[in-house]
Amino acid sequence: MTNLISVIICTYNPNLHLFNRALSSLKLQSLSVDYWELVIVDNNSKIPVTPDILWHPNARVVKEPKQGLTSARIRGFVEAKGQIIIMADDDNVLEPDYLQNCLAIFDKYPKIGAIGGNISPDFEIAPPEWMKMFWPCLALRALGKHTRITNFAGHQINYYPDFAPVGAGMAVRSLALKKYMASISNDENVIQDRSGTKLTSSGDNEIVMQIMLNNFEIGFFPELHLIHLIPSNRLTKNYLGKLNHGIMNSWTTFLIKYQISPWKRFPKYLLWPRLIKAYLKYKPWKTDQNFVIFKGIKGQLQALAKS
Structure with missing residues (x-):
């Protein structure tokens, strides 16, 4: 077993239908399971998460009792053994070549620390037209067909790139996570992602920022594509x-x-x-x-x- 990639899925009271679709997309990955592991972080779900992962020889479920996606991700990072870590949500369907493409990108670009791609929706019901302007809130991204890379090495970071990867499908080089992991241990103001029903965000932005501060590049790569499964209860005004x-x-x-x-x-x-x-x-x-x-x-x- 060569742990080139660790796929981390953090979940809290998952919609089992969507969760199973997400897992099925991992089962169809072109990269052999001999080269990646699967770590599912159960973030204090009311009913313990017991997914069917017998198809993967190196998959496991770990529990993180401290509520919140940021705490769950940190637990996943600690557990991960791979040189590359891919964060997938429990409602993300990764294209079959997603892992293979991530591996190729990090191999081609040794200075890259974090990458992401396009994210398309699969709506349970057809949304009204007025909602389109809020698609970015649902982590939907259509950034085109051209690779975009930024490098702040040696320069002050005075803006946040609009193509920076988001948490859904973000792949990071384990080495590049060191600054983030070091910073959170002494930072009382760590940016927290959603926790229970609290819909805060930007924990993923802080991961990316810390990676850039550690002199790594970040990039958008159109060959990375996933589908975000969106149930009807997320398509309401409230x-x-x-x-x-x-x-x-x-x-x-x-x-x-x-x-x-x-x-x-x-x-x-x-x-x-x-x-x-x-x-x-x-x-x-x-x-x-x-x-x-x-x-x-x-x-x-x-x-x-x-x-």
Whole structure:
């Protein structure tokens, strides 16, 4: 057994139908199971996760009792033995050549630390047209057919690349994770991804940022493609509003932490006046789209308010 790749799936109370589809896509990978391992992190699910993984000779389920995707990912990183780590969600269907392509990319680009690709949706029900502007909130990405690589080595990082990989399907070089793993041990303000029903985000952005700070390149590669399975309960005004609020709040917090925020902070006593102004400007009572936009603005303003 040569552990070139570790595939990590973090899960919490998974939708078993979607989870099984995700596992089936791994079963169909062109890369032989002799060259990769599968680590499933059960993040304190109400019913213990017991997937059918007998088809893989080096697959296991580990438990992480501390709630939250960030804690689950860290547990997966500690468990992983591979030179490359691929993060897949429990509703991600990876194309059959995904692992093989990741291996080839890291072999071709020795300075690359983290990579990602395009993410297409598979909706349980047809979504309304107005939701399209919020597809990035659901980790959907259509970035084209051209490879994009950035390199901040030796230069100050003054912006976050728009093609940086997201958590779904992100592949990282284990060596490049060292700075992130070292930083979280002494950082009380680690950016937290979703936890239970709390829909925060940007924990994956912090992983990428720490990899760049460690002088590794990051890249977008169109040959990497996965499908995000999206159930109907994620295609509602209320869910997208809560999601947009959590994402904009944590995204702004992330930008502030790394001193690359384009927005100025303000005293906390100005929060309510600015929320009222935003409420009147975006009129969340008029349309579902306006409602979701306002929720995002609210999350952003709450992050910008100085305590």
